[in-house]
Amino acid sequence: MKILNVDQIRSLDQSTIQHEPIAPINLMERAALTFVDWFVDHFPSTTKTKIFCGLGNNGGDGLAIARLLLEREYPVDIFVVRYAPRESDDFMHNHRRLKLVTERVHYIESTTDIPAIRHHDVVIDAILGSGLSRPTEGIVSDTIKAINRAPATVISVDIASGLYTDQPNSPTDVIIEPDYTLSFQLPKLAFMLPKNEPYVGDWQLLDIRLHKRFIDLAPTPYYFTQPDEARLLLHKRKRFSNKGTFGHALLLVGSYGKIGAAVLAARACLRSGVGLLTVQVPQCGYTILQTSVPEAMCSPDRHQNVLTGTAPAGHPGNESIDPSDYSTIGIGPGIGKAPETLAMLKGLLPTLKKPIVVDADALNLLAENREALANLPKNSILTPHPKEFERLTKKWNDDYEKLTILRDFAKKYQVVVILKGAHSAVATPGGDIHFNSTGNPGLSTGGTGDVLTGILTALLAQGYDPVEAAVLGVFSHGLAGDRVAQQRGPIGMTASDVIDALRWE
């Protein structure tokens, strides 16, 4: 699913009006009806509802919603925030219609007009929508502050009043803090960004049948992965396949005290369909790995406690890793930052001809030795969390600048970067960003990143295109986390639970 910018959203509105064709006021009515359908499903008709409307089309939506809720016998009071001398045409049309059916339209011109909002009230915020062009001030910001102070449930129409759709707000901006945002048709870029969490709440999309062809043709670097899109990426297995068909992966993982990371990555790799798996761990991890992941071959490192990429003397393996033996390599979970490990990483990268997966301390080593970044095989997948990404690049002032840094980095090094977190962002070498739609805060626990590395390594080994592997991998990882949360709640989820919940269908 595409994420469009505010100008494109405006043009999409116009394109729908022109091509469907549909009168603007009827499109507003459709949007309001869709909102009301959701509202009726979630709140009983006894709900005391206060609708705050601005003077643009977001306010027009609010007025239409008010009329439709009154028809359904909800006790509704309407408050129009009169901050400007001019209203939009569709606002005026809906204002006239509403005045025909109720006396309960109030006007807020000064703070004394702002009503008391009580605990059991539900507030619908239709003050400002995607037409926001400057920070809120005066009576608009006073009303927003009063709503935010109130103990009521708050639902924003389309987007919280005061929140920009696709540009940074300043920390001093006054913005509605809703419990829910019900947004029309497509997600807004603002919803994907961590700093905006208080201004988005639980967000959902309302399908108001905007012009599909316009959306299909609209250029954008931003996408939001839908379940059907992820499912299409899955490779089907042929009846006459064998384990050689699904690749041989090598994981370079673990160090003394962190063999658990190796075990998690290995188990996730096997649960994600790899044909054969070899795991190289320091000797201290050999018995642990062979016992807990018997399906994997284990190649002990020459070193007792840290990875050096060489086998012990007399061991029937190679003296050092031969990348051509493997379909891909996953490196990083639990490896630490010993000088011997850095030497291995620096020596290994220039010998690689195929994309690999790079995570955790392998990323931290690269951050401390940035000249080595140039040796990453093209289309490799890097999986930093925000702190690791900051070490690799630089500090950002806001989430939008972070997206720019992310896209520039992926393009410069021609790699796929998964910036992990809620709505993990997959940046492609071409400069696009795919935001993930699955996952929950239960995943914020040690080891879930190691699981992701195992998944991605398995997908690359099976021949998935790296961008597709990244998009599908983060989607399936998050979905597994959602399954666990559904079964036993998000608190206390473990990385092992996530592995057990992985499904590839």
Ligand SMILES: NC(=O)C1=CN([C@@H]2O[C@H](COP(=O)(O)OP(=O)(O)OC[C@H]3O[C@@H](n4cnc5c(N)ncnc54)[C@H](OP(=O)(O)O)[C@@H]3O)[C@@H](O)[C@H]2O)[C@@H](O)CC1
């Ligand atoms: N997209 C779609 O397909 C559909 C969209 N629909 C709905 O339309 C909404 C967008 O409507 P909209 O363009 O009228 O914008 P909205 O925010 O209501 O008001 C803009 C007005 O406010 C003013 N203004 C701006 N900032 C301000 C501030 N800080 N403080 C005070 N005033 C401020 C601004 O002034 P200006 O910038 O022109 O000076 C302008 O006059 C959208 O969110 C959705 O709800 C649905 O009905 C149907 C399908």
Ligand SMILES: Nc1ncnc2c1ncn2[C@@H]1O[C@H](COP(=O)(O)OP(=O)(O)O)[C@@H](O)[C@H]1O
């Ligand atoms: N709040 C959240 N919502 C969705 N996914 C999350 C959230 N917090 C963490 N995750 C996911 O969990 C994983 C954590 O990875 P990471 O930080 O590397 O953990 P570790 O290093 O302990 O394995 C990432 O895939 C991330 O996207």
Ligand SMILES: [K+]
């Ligand atoms: K709003």
